[in-house]
Amino acid sequence: MSNIRRQSIFSSLLIYMGFAFGALNTYFFTKQGLFKPEEYGLIQAIININLVFFSICTLGAPAMMSRFFPYYDELPKKENDLFTFVLFSSFAGFIILCLLACFFQPLVVRKFQATSSLLIHYYYWILPYTFFYTIYYILEVQSYISKKAVAPSFLRETVHRLIVTFLIVLFVFKVINFDEMVKSYAFSYALLMFFLAAFLIKHGLLNFTFKISSVTKKHYKEILKMMLFVYTGGIIFYLGLNFDSINLTRQGGLEKSGIFTLSMYIASIISVPQRSIVAITSPHIATAWKEKNLKEISRIYSRSSINLLIISLFIFLNIWLNIDDAYIFLKINPTFIAGKYVIFILGLKFIIDMGTGVNAQMLHTSNFWKFEFITGVVLLFLTIPLNYWLTQKYDMVGAGIAGFISLTVYNIIRLWFIYYKFKMQPFTINSLKSVIVAAAIYGLVYFVSQTLSGLPAMIIRSTLFSLLFMVTVYFLKLTPDMEPVVNSIKKRLGIKTTQA
Template sequence: MSTIKKQSLHSAIFSYLGVVIGFISQGLLIPNLLTKDQNGLLGLLLSFMYIFVQIASLGFNYAGSRFFPSFSERKGYGGFVFTGLSISIFGFLLATGILVLLKPLFLSSSSERSTILDQYFYLLLPISLGTILFNFFDSYSRNLFETVSGTFLNQFVQRLIILIGLVLIALIGISFDIFIWIWVSAFIIPTIWMIIKSMQLSEFSLKPDFSVFTPKFRKEFINYSLITILTGFSSMIIMYIDKIMLTFYGGLDDTGVYNTASFFGSIMGMSLIAMSRAAVPVIVNAFKNNDLHTIQTIYRKSCVMQLIIGCLIFGGILINLDSFFELIPQGYEEGKWVIIILGLGKLFDLATGVNGSVLALSKYYRYDSAIMISLIFLTIIANMLLIPEYKLIGAALAAAISTFYYNSIKYWLVLKKLKMQPFDINFLKVIVVSSMIIVAAYHIPLIGGSVFNNLLDMAIRSSIFSSVFIVVIYKMRVSLEMNDIINRVLKPLLKS
């Protein structure tokens, strides 16, 4: 647990530094500096890109992590880098062919969407290639228990580059055409940096070595890869189909509003991503050694820690919504309910911890694929029914329903198959206390009236809320791991 705790903390620090930059960029500058359809275009390109990347990876990153102990027993990690890199490039070329063939379908349904999307459509290729290579080398590094660099580059550096582009719009008025190339570079520069960092790890080798691929191992590896292609593709469909379908039914303006609102849900998921990245190699080794006690401990502690972090962030978002919407142009107001609905769904996701990683890395991983298939149908049907009637709020409701369904099923399967149950009285304590503090903080009188006053209001309100929340949670001792993290943060301050 010490390795997970240390790397999760470091990753979380970079993640939330990235959140600050992301809030400035996605929350404040993009709505004020770009048109809603330009905002929507960025969200739509990202949605297509993440689906593209899942197809192109051909399941290697998941399978590589699952079976990395077998590669690590050989010199140069058994040609892991050569094999993974070759598959990534092949997958990119394959997915590019599919993308070119399907382009007319993407552009056919709306002339408004076709014009701007057609102009920038092929930017999907460089951002997808950059993301494919980044994900592969980040996965390789995480298999060697180096999880911080990927988070730093992906969550912090990438967002910093985008912020620089937006600042250039504000200061010297660069065009959107120039800005979007800076945006593209934000997916390329971290990838180059990640490759260099990976090459510095021990026993890095580009030499081919297929000795690990015995007939038995090859069969297991390919079967797992095929299943995770389906699982990963399904996951991306579920996460990003809302923006694609919202564009189809409404247009890029609606997608632009939704893109800004959904950013706040992604903020809440940062801590779970950081913990999952650190936990995966430990869980893999624990399953290899049949150490179910370690996995149960990770699962239980991850749930209560993520619930605490989720309540802190969601509460901070809720109490500042009124001031935030005073800072962005009119036309984004409907995003307030989108934030609330997506936030509730994400809070449930956090409360179930690393159940997805536990299930996917166990011998019952096939169940995860079955869940994903059913979830695709649920998500698409929910969006088809709710978006035409309720537009942005319908997309948010569909996403929340899918999140509740997915995590409930995973929780039940982990309980039934692995006999692991993470919840106890501490969960109820966290929920009740958090709700009381959030309600009290929300009723602090608003300052408002100007940009400065709104920013001041958010700063004061957030400081009071977070201070009270952390002190109460610390005193309640509902998570010894959280208390330990707080002690580590406060120790240098107390010494000074």
């Protein structure tokens, strides 16, 4: 577990460095006088629609990489055709995507022209964005299964945001106009793709062969069956996951979508460590399934749950303590303040999702990966009607509530299935203690700082809450991973440590 912990911490730090640039970009997009809300909404609409396009483009191949790589690893390097197979599958998927995009373009125009004409204008520019995003994603999975998680995390979370920062600066200083900025943004993942490919080639982790391997011949039926299920389930999952913002764009226009997306962005800060832990634990879980090491899987499941729960509570309550002062201090366009309570609802959604641990990774790397398809269908059939009805009734807050209900039910089903099949569940008494401790410390800090305002208030609240929460977690031993981290820091500072 120490290797997972070490990589997770390092990767999370790099990702948060990227989030600093992401926060800067979001600040520029939402500050009065620079961009219109609908222009910010357009960029976010491209990102959200890309995820649906991406699910069509992959043909389910990246998930197959995570599931079958332990078998391919037993082959001599020159005979390993896994990467080649996945790459060409995605090329075929992109051709299918282009045909579908052309076929459905008239329908998209009819549905979005009245409220989001800017999106119609840049509709086809989403395709190059999706192409380079997909190839980059495949290279990213190749890095993860090769246990090289830091480089792709740095590229995606930091370098990509730096590219966006560079485009914003060019726009602000009138070197390029908004049209040129959007078109340049459509190729932003191309640079990352080349960087990551070069990294993998340098470390000898990228192999091309056009000869079909013995593993592919032996498992091809199972591989194709999995790809079909994951492909269908992936489209359903990503459509369900992004339906809220897409539907809000259709009903309320790009301005409403921009406000909702800013709220989503702020809330998604909570989930940054989840990305690192998911990326790093997936190969370990896949190997443990192959070795039938259920004890190790259960340990990763439980540890991921308590660690992600504590982290999500820590970040969410820090955000919510300071949200009002942050809006004022950063001089955010008042239009965006309408999304404040969306942040609260989405924050709760992320806490529940993170607190349930790595259940998705356990399922799609196991022999029960077909259950991914079933839960994806459930998510879609919950999301679409709930989102459509609640958005009409409660606007952006309704979209947030729909997402909260859908993802909560989605995780409950997964928890039940894993317990039913493997008699594993991630929670302990420390899970309940963590929630109680976080709520109590939040209440204390909130009441003692009510009279404060501005930047000093944000610094005092955050410092007080963070210190009280971390010290309490440490002394109550709410997670077994806290003490080794503290001991590691003490060791670097030359302080005597205790044994973990």
